[in-house]
Amino acid sequence: MTKTLVQTKGRLRNRRSKTILIVTAALAVLVILTVAGMTMNPERYATNFSEKNLPPSASHLFGTDWMGRDMFMRTIKGLSTSIYIGLLASVVTSVVALFLGVLAGTVGRWATTAFNWAVDLFMGVPHLILLILISVLVGRGARGVMIGVIATHWCPLGRIVQAEIMSLKNSQYVQASMRMGKSKWWIAMRHMLPHVIPQFVVGLVLMFPHAIMHEASITFLGFGLPAEQPAIGVILSESMKYLTTGMWWLALLPGLCLLGNDLSRINLPLQNFLEG
Amino acid sequence: MSKTAWKGIGANLLKILLLLFAVSLITFILVELSPIDAVSSYIGESDVSDAQRARIAEYWGLNDPPATRYVKWITNILHGDMGTSMIYRQPVIKVIGERFQLSLILMTISWIVSGLFGLLLGVVAAVKQGRPADKVIKVYCLLLESSPAFWIGIVLLLFFAVYLDLLPMGLAAPIGTPLSEATMGQRIYHLILPALALSLTGISKIALQTREKMIQVLESDYALFARTRGERVWTIVRRHGLRNILLPFITLQFGSISELFGGSVLAESVFTYPGLGEATVQSGLKGDIPLFLGIALFSALFVFCGNLIANILYAVVDPRIREGGRIE
Numbered sequence: 001m002t003k004t005l006v007q008t009k010g011r012l013r014n015r016r017s018k019t020i021l022i023v024t025a026a027l028a029v030l031v032i033l034t035v036a037g038m039t040m041n042p043e044r045y046a047t048n049f050s051e052k053n054l055p056p057s058a059s060h061l062f063g064t065d066w067m068g069r070d071m072f073m074r075t076i077k078g079l080s081t082s083i084y085i086g087l088l089a090s091v092v093t094s095v096v097a098l099f100l101g102v103l104a105g106t107v108g109r110w111a112t113t114a115f116n117w118a119v120d121l122f123m124g125v126p127h128l129i130l131l132i133l134i135s136v137l138v139g140r141g142a143r144g145v146m147i148g149v150i151a152t153h154w155c156p157l158g159r160i161v162q163a164e165i166m167s168l169k170n171s172q173y174v175q176a177s178m179r180m181g182k183s184k185w186w187i188a189m190r191h192m193l194p195h196v197i198p199q200f201v202v203g204l205v206l207m208f209p210h211a212i213m214h215e216a217s218i219t220f221l222g223f224g225l226p227a228e229q230p231a232i233g234v235i236l237s238e239s240m241k242y243l244t245t246g247m248w249w250l251a252l253l254p255g256l257c258l259l260g261n262d263l264s265r266i267n268l269p270l271q272n273f274l275e276g
Numbered sequence: 277m278s279k280t281a282w283k284g285i286g287a288n289l290l291k292i293l294l295l296l297f298a299v300s301l302i303t304f305i306l307v308e309l310s311p312i313d314a315v316s317s318y319i320g321e322s323d324v325s326d327a328q329r330a331r332i333a334e335y336w337g338l339n340d341p342p343a344t345r346y347v348k349w350i351t352n353i354l355h356g357d358m359g360t361s362m363i364y365r366q367p368v369i370k371v372i373g374e375r376f377q378l379s380l381i382l383m384t385i386s387w388i389v390s391g392l393f394g395l396l397l398g399v400v401a402a403v404k405q406g407r408p409a410d411k412v413i414k415v416y417c418l419l420l421e422s423s424p425a426f427w428i429g430i431v432l433l434l435f436f437a438v439y440l441d442l443l444p445m446g447l448a449a450p451i452g453t454p455l456s457e458a459t460m461g462q463r464i465y466h467l468i469l470p471a472l473a474l475s476l477t478g479i480s481k482i483a484l485q486t487r488e489k490m491i492q493v494l495e496s497d498y499a500l501f502a503r504t505r506g507e508r509v510w511t512i513v514r515r516h517g518l519r520n521i522l523l524p525f526i527t528l529q530f531g532s533i534s535e536l537f538g539g540s541v542l543a544e545s546v547f548t549y550p551g552l553g554e555a556t557v558q559s560g561l562k563g564d565i566p567l568f569l570g571i572a573l574f575s576a577l578f579v580f581c582g583n584l585i586a587n588i589l590y591a592v593v594d595p596r597i598r599e600g601g602r603i604e
């Protein structure tokens with residue numbers, strides 16, 4: 001009996017430390033990529049016509065494009081921009097979602113109704129259409145992408161937060177607190193917010209790859225980051241013109257990196273980590 | 277269906293109308309605030325004098341205050357006139373109608389394929405939970421979910437069109453053949469890759485969610501009881517599992533319509549497939565306001581209709597709702 005108990009405990013601790021390991025490794029990769037991209041000397045991916053259209057080799061890991069730019073360096077730089085934009089967008093989005101969800105759950109009936117309407121409205125128009133609309137409105141570029149991502153991504157998390165708050169409202173301790181004359185704001189901050197934090201963090205981490213993917217998609221279509229910036233979307237959309245000439249490396253490798261980057265989202269173990 | 281169920285559907289229709297109105301208002305305001313100059317996007321590259329510009333603005337009624345133009349736009353839409361597309365020089369409704377046919381074929385195929393395969397993979401993964409089949413399916417889904425839709429399209433192009441030279445690079449018909457004259461075979465031949473790219477991106481979400489729900493069912497008391505009675509796993513899946521995951525599946529499948537629409541925009545622009553998605557990108561890039569507003573409104577209508585059908589299906593599928601529960 002005691003033996004099994006110890007065993008389960010050991011396995012649990014294993015899972016926990018394994019999770020910590022994975023999270024740290026993924027974070028390290030993200031940080032290294034971002035820092036490497038931000039501090040990179042633009043010379044590294046400058047045009048060099050003496051070395052154009054080269055397939056991948058030891059000196060150019062991802063090959064070069066028709067202007068002789070090193071694709072590996074451009075990819076790293078692009079990923080770094082993507083991570084930066086994705087992180088900023090998903091943090092702001094989560095905060096907006098948290099704020100709106102708490103507001104909708106605490107203020108009163110009309111706020112709930114207004115909130116549900118807004119969610120229905122934003123979920124009704126396909127995200128990509130809304131993204132295009134907003135980036136045309138704000139002007140193309142990083143700012144437009146970010147505002148677009150925020151406007152389209154707050155709904156699911158906002159709804160989860162609001163539902164959680166609604167169910168907390170009926171709990172005994174909130175009721176007791178209300179009868180004791182605490183203000184709505186005090187109750188929201190002290191009794192409700194701490195319960196919502198785990199969902200908030202999970203939501204934020206899940207949103208991160210989405211934000212990056214939408215940034216790349218909208219840039220690919222020509223509405224996002226400008227063409228002179230090394231961004232994954234730009235690289236892939238340029239590569240489209242050279243597919244038939246057999247320059248597969250232009251499209252395949254940068255895309256794979258984006259995929260690997262998104263995979264680092266570590267969402268599944270994170271949930272266990274927060275709960276246990 | 278009971279009276280309450282019908283009432284629920286009626287309330288839903290009303291809500292859709294109000295939401296569409298709100299969508300039209302918001303998109304109009306957003307476009308109004310945007311720096312797009314309607315006259316420049318109409319004349320495009322050609323050289324035009326200032327006097328002519330003023331006349332064009334006058335002709336399109338661009339000098340009226342925004343409120344007047346909005347009311348005019350909405351009244352015209354209610355009469356079936358969505359204005360004239362500036363880049364295609366055709367009525368918006370005609371552009372949308374023609375292109376939507378092409379997109380609808382693409383989306384319907386992908387919708388059905390991703391739904392069926394998603395369900396199948398999800399059920400298999402749940403039944404084989406923890407075993408190699410489950411792990412393979414899970415990794416496959418995570419990989420697909422993490423890759424952007426347009427990149428999957430590019431990779432498919434690289435492999436099937438460039439490397440193997442089996443399938444066409446794009447378009448809906450062979451180059452030089454007008455769409456109306458293309459044979460059925462040619463059209464299917466051009467549809468395979470875009471449909472495949474769009475289906476692949478849809479599968480993973482449905483499979484992962486189905487797996488989750490199915491595992492819940494298989495771990496339930498009634499499934500355990502059925503097993504102690506001697507039922508086989510697949511019998512339990514058929515008798516208890518599928519019935520219980522049907523509702524969440526409907527929600528998921530119809531909820532995916534919005535993403536499908538976005539996915540089709542990407543897939544169509546990778547494969548230069550002349551559907552509605554391609555028109556969306558063009559109208560956005562070139563500032564074709566009437567067409568863009570029309571498409572935004574139309575896409576919202578499309579998504580809302582999907583939700584409505586899902587709500588009706590709940591009532592058909594779930595006896596609790598059918599017998600007079602509330603439709604949420």
